[in-house]
Amino acid sequence: MKFIHTADTHLGFELIKTAPPDEAGRKRRAQSVFDNFVAAVEHTLAVEADLFIHSGDLFNKYYIVREKLDALISPFDALSKAGVPAVIIPGNHERSEFPFDLFHGLRGIYVLDRPKSLLLSLNGYSVGIAGFPFIKDHVKSSFLNALNATEYAGQRSDFNILVTHQTFDEALVGPVGFRFKAGRPDTVSRDTVPLDFEYIAAGHIHRYQVLPHPLKPGLSFVYPGSVQRMSFAEMDEEKGFVEGEVINGRIETRFIPLPAWEMKIVEIEAAGRSPREVENTIRDQFRRFNQGLVIRFNLVGGVAACDYPEIDFCRMRAEMPRVLECQFAIRAKTRWIHR
Ligand SMILES: [Mn+2]
Known part of the structure; x- marks a missing residue:
């Protein structure tokens, strides 16, 4: 049996x-x-x-x-x-x-x-x-x-x-x-x-x-x-x-x-930095990307959304190499804002 x-x-x-x-x-x-x-x-x-x-x-x-x-x-x-x-x-x-x-x-x-x-x-x-x-x-x-x-x-x-x-x-x-x-x-x-x-x-x-x-x-x-x-x-x-x-x-x-997808978290000190700097830090990770990867970028350092640079996450996604899923999250105190 x-x-x-x-x-x-x-x-x-x-x-x-x-x-x-x-x-x-x-x-x-x-x-x-x-x-x-x-x-x-x-x-x-x-x-x-x-x-x-x-x-x-x-x-x-x-x-x-x-x-x-x-x-x-x-x-x-x-x-x-x-x-x-x-x-x-x-x-x-x-x-x-x-x-x-x-x-x-x-x-x-x-x-x-x-x-x-x-x-x-x-x-x-x-x-x-x-x-x-x-x-x-x-x-x-x-x-x-x-x-x-x-x-x-x-x-x-x-x-x-x-x-x-x-x-x-x-x-x-x-x-x-x-x-x-x-x-x-x-x-x-x-x-x-x-x-x-x-x-x-x-x-x-x-x-x-x-x-x-x-x-x-x-x-x-x-x-x-x-x-x-x-x-x-x-x-x-x-x-x-x-x-x-x-x-x-x-x-x-x-x-x-069973096959399991790869998962990775990248933390970036982003509060107070320029959009360009943060975008480039994100781009630095692109070489590690693959189609079986679920990646999450945690932007940290601020207490509210306004502490962070304005980043066009849509455009970032459009330009990045293909991954399974890419998440962006901004930390506001204990809360995460998803972008
Ligand atoms: Mn369950």
Whole structure:
């Protein structure tokens, strides 16, 4: 029995409320995000996996129009046609729900849009799967309530998988390695999770990691991470998804890497300097540019926009060599103004 586990695909990455200054760049990134999701699905078919799991944040925003959602879920067609069951839960980016009929008509796509459990027969094994949408508030009590509401406990199966989109204690994020501690209002303590599972398919944390259950060696909380570097906080992280397989009666996992774009931040002391000087400092970076680069220029040194020289960022973008996306941000005290 083999399965593919992915999460945090953030499809529709280009659709945000305020138009990004580098709109074409954002669209190129969105295409690359979608391509990585497709790559995970294609891998599922190529290795003839028996199950596909998506543990939340399929989409980047909850307000994407229906027509676009229909297009974004097209890779599930291939799974459905190949007879590979897929289990999906809504994450926080979907505000814990999908349009109720989004996956209607797709055979074998199981959306756990409320606490549910199901029993699948996969390559000779009975596999119990329990899951529920992302829980925002009172996670400490709500998590166990939701888990009980799945009624997974009544099932008897060879392997049990929990699908969840939450932060568990000791989860690691960010460039300086921040760890979520038990007791935070948004964090579930791993030691409170029942031991009835063989695999916990987690989502929400964008860095790939495997956290052990403190009370059951061999049971892990697995975050496959996002399929692409969604923000600069992830700029050094390897990206991919997880393949799990039953070997000698237990689930073994491995990480399958996906191509990730390069991300770079350049800080420029710009307040009080002439436009020409700052533009030339930006131009000095052009030799490092390539088509796979997401670059951000942080202009710093001032406390308000008026402290900075007037730069025609449109013209700068027009003259620069092609990058995936170029962002300019001006620091005004603690705020960033995007240009
Ligand atoms: Mn996410």
